Amino acid sequence: MSENLDLVRSIYAASERGEHLPTGWAHPEIEFVIADGPEPSSGTGLSHAEDAWRDFVSPWKQFRPEVEECRELDNGRIRLVAN
16 A cells, blocks of 8 residues: 555545544645635645635534545555545
C-alpha cells in the first residue's frame, strides 16, 4: 500500500469521526481551494485551510463523509468515492 493511499484513508477516517481537516500531515503553506459552491475561496496556510473547511461544513451539523472506495491509480493518484 502506498503512502498516499494511507494518508488519504487516515484523513477520511478522521472525518468519519467528526475530526474535519486534521492538518498534521499538511505543509504549513498548504494551498487550500474550495472551487465551487455558495462561497468559493482559496488561500494558503493551515489556519486558512482549517477556517475555510469549518465554514464550508458548518451548515451540516453532523457532516460525516463515508468512504465507499479508496484505491491507488497510478503516479501516486488516489481515487476516492465518498458520500
